[in-house]
Structures are given as C-alpha cells and as structure tokens.
Amino acid sequence: MEVNIPRKVRLRVAERIRLGLCLVCDSKAVKRQLCQCHYDQYINAVKCLPSKKAKLHFERRAREAGDVLGAYELREYKGTNRFAKYAKGVSE
Numbered sequence: 001m002e003v004n005i006p007r008k009v010r011l012r013v014a015e016r017i018r019l020g021l022c023l024v025c026d027s028k029a030v031k032r033q034l035c036q037c038h039y040d041q042y043i044n045a046v047k048c049l050p051s052k053k054a055k056l057h058f059e060r061r062a063r064e065a066g067d068v069l070g071a072y073e074l075r076e077y078k079g080t081n082r083f084a085k086y087a088k089g090v091s092e
C-alpha cells in the first residue's frame with residue numbers, strides 16, 4: 001500500500017511518538033499511536049466501511065493526515081538506527 005506521508009506530518013508524528021502521546025489528543029497512546037478512546041473510534045469507523053478496498057483507502061487517508069499510525073509503522077519510527085545500513089552486507 002503506497003502511503004505518501006508529508007514531511008511535516010512525519011515530524012509531528014515522530015514528536016508524538018517521542019512523548020508517548022495520542023496523535024489526536026494529549027492522552028497516553030496505547031495502540032497505533034492513539035489513546036484507547038481514539039483507537040476505539042478509529043476501529044468503529046473502519047468497521048462501518050463496506051469493503052476491504054474502502055478500508056485500505058480510509059487507512060491511507062488517515063495515515064497521510066497523521067491521525068493514525070500504520071500497523072508496523074511504529075517499528076519504522078523507533079527502529080531507526082542511523083548506522084544499521086553500514087552493517088548490511090558486511091562479512092568478517
């Protein structure tokens with residue numbers, strides 16, 4: 001799924017992750033970088049959609065707006081080791 005998240009949004013999302021806060025309000029983030037209340041709202045909104053395609057479209061729009069994190073996106077934000085790239089393909 002191609003998601004084009006603007007730099008400005010990425011910076012805001014990274015800051016919320018650093019602080020451990022929900023992307024929508026100032027409560028503690030529990031899932032997908034949302035607090036329990038906003039995560040429930042997100043899930044309820046997704047449930048109402050008629051097809052998998054509509055769900056993917058919805059998620060893409062929400063991610064591009066920085067209102068939710070992708071399922072594995074937190075790993076990408078947190079697992080950013082600047083030097084990991086140098087270790088790739090290096091043998092003894």
Ligand SMILES: [Zn+2]
Pocket residue numbers: 022023024025026027034035036037038
């Ligand atoms: Zn919230």
